[in-house]
Structure formats: structure tokens, C-alpha cells
Amino acid sequence: MKVTISRKAHFNAAHRLYRKDWSFEQNDAIFGKCNNPNFHGHNYELIVSVTGAIDPETGYVMDVKFLSDIIKEDVENQFDHKNLNLDVPEFQDLNPTAENIVVVIWNKIRKRIKPEFELEVVLYETPRNFVTYRGE
Ligand SMILES: Nc1nc2c(c(=O)[nH]1)N=C([C@H](O)[C@H](O)COP(=O)(O)OP(=O)(O)OP(=O)(O)O)CN2
Ligand SMILES: [Zn+2]
16 A cells, blocks of 8 residues: 655746757747746745655654655755756756756655655646656
8 A cells, every 4th residue: 555745845946948059049939038048037836745655653654854854955955046057056057947857856856765665746837837757
């Protein structure tokens, strides 16, 4: 029997969607207003879900406090109130799209939890735009 526990989190960050090896015109054609050289920001919302067996001794799949601490250390402290393009090493050469951000976050959290747990991360870039990654 497996149960999924989830923790919501939040960070606020600026970004610009573009490729350094494309001209401004090429970037403008693909990324439009998201290619603004002066950047723009989002209030990102995150749902991190861990699936596993219930430990019969504790009744927990995982202590949600442990999950919350990982998210704080590896996501909020690294991304909150940052410019993703300029301040976050993972995006120096990686376009900070929602797709790329969710994979970076998944990889960070994956390293911190035991292999027997399944991990899913949902990232809302806006209230209407969101992406999901399960490591597949
Ligand atoms: N596949 C993706 N498409 C887009 C991404 C992305 O990460 N992956 N990102 C963007 C921009 O970051 C953009 O800032 C999104 O904001 P916006 O267009 O304002 O968002 P909404 O769709 O929620 O706003 P509406 O008012 O509903 O248009 C663009 N595309
Ligand atoms: Zn954006």
C-alpha cells in the first residue's frame, strides 16, 4: 500500500527567456515579451509530492517537516527573490522556462530523499500555467 504526501511552497523570482546564441530578433520571434532584456517576474507556486509505504512504527510515509526543510534549503533559499538568469548557477546556460525549472527542482529534491520514494513536482509559473515532472 502506497500513500502520497504533498507539501506546497512558494518563491518569487525574475527571469528572461532567451538563448544567448540567438539574435534578439530570433529570441523575440520565439519568446516574445518573455525575452524582455530587463527581465520580468513570477510568483511561483510549488507542490512537491512523495509517494511511498507507510512506516508501521511512525504512521508516516515521511515526516512532512523533513520535506519542508529540504524545499526550504534547496529551493526557497536558492531561488526566492533571485534573478534566475543572473543569480542561480543552474540557469547560467539553461533557459529558465517552467519546464527547465521544474526539472532542476526535481533533481535537487531527488538527491535528498531515499530511492524507494517516488517524487513528483508541480510548478505553477502563473495561476494558469503549470508544469509537472516525475523523473521520467
Ligand atoms: N512552455 C512554456 N511556455 C511559456 C513559458 C514557459 O516557461 N514554458 N513561460 C512563459 C513566460 O514566462 C511568461 O512570462 C508567462 O506569463 P504570461 O504569458 O503573462 O502568463 P499567463 O498565460 O498566465 O497570462 P495570460 O494573461 O493568461 O496570458 C511564456 N510561455
Ligand atoms: Zn516569465
